[in-house]
Amino acid sequence: MGQRQGGGRAEEGLSRDTIFALSTAPGRAGVAVVRVSGTGAARALEALTCKPVPSPRNAAMMGFFDGSGKLIDRGLAIYFQAPASFTGEDIAEFHVHGGRAITGAMLGALGALGLRPAERGEFTRRAVEHGKLDLTRAEAIADLVDAETDAQRRQALRQYDGALAELYEGWRADLIKAGAWAEAAIDFSDEELPAGTLARTRAAIAGILQDIQRHLDDSRRGEVLREGLHLAVIGPPNAGKSSLVNALARRDVAIVAEAAGTTRDVIEVRMDLGGYPVILADTAGLRDTAEAIEAEGVRRARVRASTADLVLLLLDGSAADPFAGLPEGTRSDLVVFNKSDLPWPAKRDGLSLSLKTGAGMDAMIDVLTAKVRERLEGPNEATVLTRARHRHALEDAARSLEHALAPPDEQPELLAEDLRLALRSIGRITGRVDIEELLDVVFRDFCIGK
Numbered sequence: 001m002g003q004r005q006g007g008g009r010a011e012e013g014l015s016r017d018t019i020f021a022l023s024t025a026p027g028r029a030g031v032a033v034v035r036v037s038g039t040g041a042a043r044a045l046e047a048l049t050c051k052p053v054p055s056p057r058n059a060a061m062m063g064f065f066d067g068s069g070k071l072i073d074r075g076l077a078i079y080f081q082a083p084a085s086f087t088g089e090d091i092a093e094f095h096v097h098g099g100r101a102i103t104g105a106m107l108g109a110l111g112a113l114g115l116r117p118a119e120r121g122e123f124t125r126r127a128v129e130h131g132k133l134d135l136t137r138a139e140a141i142a143d144l145v146d147a148e149t150d151a152q153r154r155q156a157l158r159q160y161d162g163a164l165a166e167l168y169e170g171w172r173a174d175l176i177k178a179g180a181w182a183e184a185a186i187d188f189s190d191e192e193l194p195a196g197t198l199a200r201t202r203a204a205i206a207g208i209l210q211d212i213q214r215h216l217d218d219s220r221r222g223e224v225l226r227e228g229l230h231l232a233v234i235g236p237p238n239a240g241k242s243s244l245v246n247a248l249a250r251r252d253v254a255i256v257a258e259a260a261g262t263t264r265d266v267i268e269v270r271m272d273l274g275g276y277p278v279i280l281a282d283t284a285g286l287r288d289t290a291e292a293i294e295a296e297g298v299r300r301a302r303v304r305a306s307t308a309d310l311v312l313l314l315l316d317g318s319a320a321d322p323f324a325g326l327p328e329g330t331r332s333d334l335v336v337f338n339k340s341d342l343p344w345p346a347k348r349d350g351l352s353l354s355l356k357t358g359a360g361m362d363a364m365i366d367v368l369t370a371k372v373r374e375r376l377e378g379p380n381e382a383t384v385l386t387r388a389r390h391r392h393a394l395e396d397a398a399r400s401l402e403h404a405l406a407p408p409d410e411q412p413e414l415l416a417e418d419l420r421l422a423l424r425s426i427g428r429i430t431g432r433v434d435i436e437e438l439l440d441v442v443f444r445d446f447c448i449g450k
Contacts, residue, residue, distance in 0.1 A: 017039065020115050049065070058079075064096065076093075236315070238316065269282075393425045
């Protein structure tokens with residue numbers, strides 16, 4: 001195909017509400033996808049191809065041209081007609097070769113048509129606004145994109161499939177029913193209502209409150225899994241902490257030296273441990289010291305140990321007293337004795353290894369992985385909380401329901417108002433209320449093109 005036949009100028013009035021973005025990762029790749037959404041998607045497709053819009057949901061091989069009629073690339077064009085699309089709007093997708101020059105030219109041609117570059121998360125935001133997704137599923141898309149481990153992927157996929165939305169909407173439906181009973185108690189006299197209506201309402205509220213509290217009492221497993229479990233390696237100087245961190249990370253991230261006190265600050269590295277995200281921290285050796293910088297490192301090590309999700313205490317098994325010099329009450333979730341390649345003055349109860357020879361390392365990793373799994377995987381993982389936003393809303397709802405159940409129980413007006421507040425709190429999780437004020441918070445960390 002030769003020259004484009006006109007069209008595609010900004011003055012032709014393609015809607016500024018039509019957005020475009022590169023939906024695949026930037027940089028060199030085999031294939032790149034450029035997405036357009038809005039009322040001008042079909043006209044944009046016609047302008048770049050000089051051909052009629054293909055049948056919806058059918059891929060067509062076409063050439064793509066810039067405003068001067070020069071060929072940019074040849075690839076696949078797909079048209080999704082509203083409302084049967086991801087955003088609920090008309091969508092055009094251009095599948096091109098993934099070179100920077102090609103994607104840059106495609107984006108430039110779309111901008112020349114008068115379309116607007118999408119903001120972060122704007123495609124998903126429009127899907128929420130058009131009722132294609134609730135907020136929990138929209139958040140799951142960001143988690144799927146950001147997932148670094150298999151466990152994170154599984155959790156995000158469960159949420160995207162609607163596990164959280166189904167749970168919260170079920171509570172919401174039950175509260176609406178309980179609220180209707182409370183409103184009836186206000187509008188009608190006791191003689192006109194079935195006996196015990198208000199008592200049944202309160203019993204239903206108590207059951208929902210118990211479910212919410214049980215859901216909240218999860219040790220923040222979902223949030224930790226989403227962000228990464230903090231594992232601190234602590235112990236006395238020269239126990240081998242930095243060597244252990246390097247061995248677990250499978251690269252040199254910490255300096256290893258014979259001199260005690262080499263590690264002065266907390267050193268972090270992200271790693272995948274058995275499919276779980278772990279933020280591993282190497283810390284300064286725990287001992288009393290008059291040297292100011294090392295003392296600050298010891299202080300930071302103690303702080304990190306107090307806030308970590310798990311603490312591994314590494315000790316020198318060849319020492320006469322491996323625990324000598326440790327602060328009283330030093331926290332540990334797993335005790336490991338290093339230097340099994342050297343003579344030991346006594347038998348040590350617990351895990352042992354040699355970071356010099358590697359003996360015992362696999363067994364220690366298996367035990368450590370099991371502890372991480374125990375911390376992150378619960379009995380009801382399909383409905384685990386994943387965000388602080390959800391937790392805060394459910395805590396607000398629980399407080400309202402507790403207030404609703406507090407005496408005096410003969411005032412249905414107060415009970416009904418507390419139920420309305422609880423409904424509002426739960427509705428904020430899925431986007432049933434105050435949707436506009438929530439959208440900026442939910443989508444600010446999304447990537448462009450999603």
